[in-house]
Amino acid sequence: MNLQIALDRLTEEECMDLIQKTYESTDWIEVGTGVIKEYGMNIIRRIRKENPEKVIVADMKTCDAGKHEAAQAFDAGADITTVMAFAADQTIQDMLHVASDRNKRIMVDLLGITDQERLKQLAAMGVDLVSLHFGKDMQQSGEMSDDLFSLVKDLPSLEVAVAGGINLSSLPTILAHKPDTLIIGSGITKQPDPKETASLLKGEMDKYEANNSDGQ
Numbered sequence: 001m002n003l004q005i006a007l008d009r010l011t012e013e014e015c016m017d018l019i020q021k022t023y024e025s026t027d028w029i030e031v032g033t034g035v036i037k038e039y040g041m042n043i044i045r046r047i048r049k050e051n052p053e054k055v056i057v058a059d060m061k062t063c064d065a066g067k068h069e070a071a072q073a074f075d076a077g078a079d080i081t082t083v084m085a086f087a088a089d090q091t092i093q094d095m096l097h098v099a100s101d102r103n104k105r106i107m108v109d110l111l112g113i114t115d116q117e118r119l120k121q122l123a124a125m126g127v128d129l130v131s132l133h134f135g136k137d138m139q140q141s142g143e144m145s146d147d148l149f150s151l152v153k154d155l156p157s158l159e160v161a162v163a164g165g166i167n168l169s170s171l172p173t174i175l176a177h178k179p180d181t182l183i184i185g186s187g188i189t190k191q192p193d194p195k196e197t198a199s200l201l202k203g204e205m206d207k208y209e210a211n212n213s214d215g216q
């Protein structure tokens with residue numbers, strides 16, 4: 001189970017500082033959408049250069065011009081780039097082609113998707129990585145519900161990430177659904193001690209996995 005730190009609403013130097021502080025506990029580094037809007041591809045290039053071993057997710061949240069935006073993210077050094085599930089099939093297929101040509105990956109962000117039919121269409125297109133997403137603004141008036149996970153039920157070809165206000169107290173509920181990747185932003189980056197918090201989160205994830213392994 002991967003811990004993906006989401007770097008959102010931060011300056012470039014805060015991003016670099018948080019990456020270093022949480023380095024040992026994180027598996028994937030997400031360059032958040034707002035950070036990309038502020039600093040462009042240059043911040044992805046810098047993170048790649050300074051962290052050659054890490055998986056970098058560019059949260060481009062592409063919704064059109066998929067070929068171009070996927071190439072932008074991969075050329076800058078990202079391993080994975082995101083596209084919105086509501087984007088046209090053509091956009092998603094173009095991005096899958098660009099990714100496959102470079103041995104990279106596309107993560108499809110399910111924000112706003114409520115019908116499992118779209119998930120079946122995505123799987124049929126060859127999508128293999130999706131993120132269940134309870135949005136930042138939705139978090140102002142509620143918390144992620146267990147129902148979100150029903151979207152990916154009985155779709156074993158999909159690797160599942162989950163995002164949206166996850167923190168130490170909500171962690172056990174999320175772990176019970178056995179996602180492949182937990183995407184955590186403010187639950188680490190806005191805490192008084194991000195290093196310690198990331199370490200506690202990763203420790204709980206590892207403990208859960210060890211206690212719930214099927215022995216394979």
Ligand SMILES: O=C(CO)[C@H](O)[C@H](O)COP(=O)(O)O
Pocket residue numbers: 006007008030032059134135136163164165166183184185186187
């Ligand atoms: O994609 C995002 C916002 O659109 C965030 O990266 C994601 O929601 C994780 O951040 P947080 O844990 O603070 O909700």
